[in-house]
Amino acid sequence: MLNLIWLLLLASGIIVAAINGNIEVVTEAALGAAKGAVEVCFDLIGIMALWLGIMKIAENGGLINTLARLLKPIMVRLFPSVPNDHPAMGAIILNLSANMLGLGNAATPFGMKAMQELQKLNKNSDTASEAMCTFLALNTSCITLIPATIIGVRLSFDSANPTEIVGACIFASLCAMTIAVSLDYWFRTKSPWGRKK
Amino acid sequence: MLLDSLTVVSKWAIPLLLLAIPIYGYIKKVPVYEAFVEGAEEGFKTAVKIIPFLVGMMVAISVFRASGAMDYLIAAIAPLMVALGAPPEVLPMAVMRPLSGSGTLGIATELMRVYGPDSFIGRLASVMQGTTDTTFFVLTVYFGAVGIKKYKYSLYTGLTADIVGLLAAIYICNMIFR
Numbered sequence: 001m002l003n004l005i006w007l008l009l010l011a012s013g014i015i016v017a018a019i020n021g022n023i024e025v026v027t028e029a030a031l032g033a034a035k036g037a038v039e040v041c042f043d044l045i046g047i048m049a050l051w052l053g054i055m056k057i058a059e060n061g062g063l064i065n066t067l068a069r070l071l072k073p074i075m076v077r078l079f080p081s082v083p084n085d086h087p088a089m090g091a092i093i094l095n096l097s098a099n100m101l102g103l104g105n106a107a108t109p110f111g112m113k114a115m116q117e118l119q120k121l122n123k124n125s126d127t128a129s130e131a132m133c134t135f136l137a138l139n140t141s142c143i144t145l146i147p148a149t150i151i152g153v154r155l156s157f158d159s160a161n162p163t164e165i166v167g168a169c170i171f172a173s174l175c176a177m178t179i180a181v182s183l184d185y186w187f188r189t190k191s192p193w194g195r196k197k
Numbered sequence: 198m199l200l201d202s203l204t205v206v207s208k209w210a211i212p213l214l215l216l217a218i219p220i221y222g223y224i225k226k227v228p229v230y231e232a233f234v235e236g237a238e239e240g241f242k243t244a245v246k247i248i249p250f251l252v253g254m255m256v257a258i259s260v261f262r263a264s265g266a267m268d269y270l271i272a273a274i275a276p277l278m279v280a281l282g283a284p285p286e287v288l289p290m291a292v293m294r295p296l297s298g299s300g301t302l303g304i305a306t307e308l309m310r311v312y313g314p315d316s317f318i319g320r321l322a323s324v325m326q327g328t329t330d331t332t333f334f335v336l337t338v339y340f341g342a343v344g345i346k347k348y349k350y351s352l353y354t355g356l357t358a359d360i361v362g363l364l365a366a367i368y369i370c371n372m373i374f375r
Contacts, residue, residue: 001348001352002347005352006254006257009257009258009260010256010261012264012266013257013260013266016265016269017265017266025264026260026264029256029259030256030259030260033252033256033258033260034252034256036255037248037254038248038251038252040251040255041244041245041247044244045241047240048244049236049237049241049244050237052237052239052243053237053240054218054219054233056232056235056237056239057218057219057221057222057233057236058218060225061221061222061225061227063221103210103211106211108338109240111335111338111339112243112342115339115340115343115345116239116243116342116343119344119345125345127345127347128345128347128351132345132351133350133351133354136340136351136354137354137358139339140329140330140335140336140359141330141355141359141362142330144328147323147326149326150305150323150327153309154309154319154323157309157319159313162314164320165320165323166327167373168320168324168370168373169323169324169327169328172324172327172365173327173329173362175362176358176359176361176365177358179357179361180354180355180357180358183357183358184350184354187350187353187354191350193349193350
């Protein structure tokens with residue numbers, strides 16, 4: 001599926017550009033994006049190192065385990081295949097908390113850490129495990145309590161009430177999260193993908 | 198009042214974490230600096246590992262956008278979106294949301310500059326920005342970090358959540374801001 005989407009994005013872009021007679025934009029867009037992708041990763045290096053460093057301290061001190069134990073009742077239901085004392089649980093919790101608070105650049109390192117821990121439990125290392133799918137479903141649709149970035153943009157344009165959109169964001173992201181978690185559950189338990197173990 | 202507390206939270210959250218966790222670790226007899234460096238090293242490796250995945254995805258999305266193919270996609274879904282109560286101006290943002298976070302934020306900023314943050318368009322754009330995450334980016338980066346190539350049903354779940362989030366954003370904005 002992903003292979004097809006990737007091919008469709010690339011091929012339809014090139015074909016449309018050719019038909020419209022502006023094929024030169026393809027070269028520029030492709031080379032620029034390739035360069036941009038590396039820049040994004042370089043920007044990430046420092047942030048990743050900082051947060052994973054801090055997280056290691058919290059982990060070695062036992063803080064993350066405590067956090068995971070507190071949220072155990074929910075986590076066990078969402079991630080039945082992950083032992084509840086596994087380090088993945090702590091990283092998942094940190095990632096989701098950072099997402100809820102709108103701390104985007106702290107969320108990414110925790111998320112990757114969570115994936116690495118989940119990968120240790122994964123029997124088939126090039127295929128996503130059920131727990132990984134659940135985690136990404138939650139992550140991409142996570143309820144937003146403080147959409148910090150957009151509040152900042154609204155502030156910069158002198159909005160009369162920059163935070164008036166918070167309630168609407170919570171409602172809409174709650175809808176998205178409910179659907180994502182339900183759909184994930186359905187795929188996990190009812191679809192052929194989930195059943196074959 | 199709400200704004201003040203939110204500003205305070207976003208200003209203090211990170212400094213407080215940076216203060217509290219090392220102090221906590223020190224009390225728990227963790228060799229704090231050594232632990233930090235050990236964790237940071239993992240961060241470096243992970244960031245480097247996602248480069249090929251991100252290059253692949255960003256090139257495809259960028260070509261799709263720059264060629265004008267995305268404009269056709271927007272034109273194709275426009276009538277549907279307008280029927281649901283979304284102004285046509287926010288359509289590019291809706292299509293961009295799962296593909297590119299910075300792209301979406303750019304469109305949202307532009308919409309607010311042109312129409313004002315307190316217009317219906319500005320508010321809807323804000324809610325759309327705050328509702329879901331960039332599914333393609335998250336999938337590429339997170340799966341890339343551990344070398345997963347087969348995403349199973351993840352993409353369907355993520356994109357369905359994006360569509361539901363979008364529809365919910367249009368609905369709630371029409372309810373409270375019209």
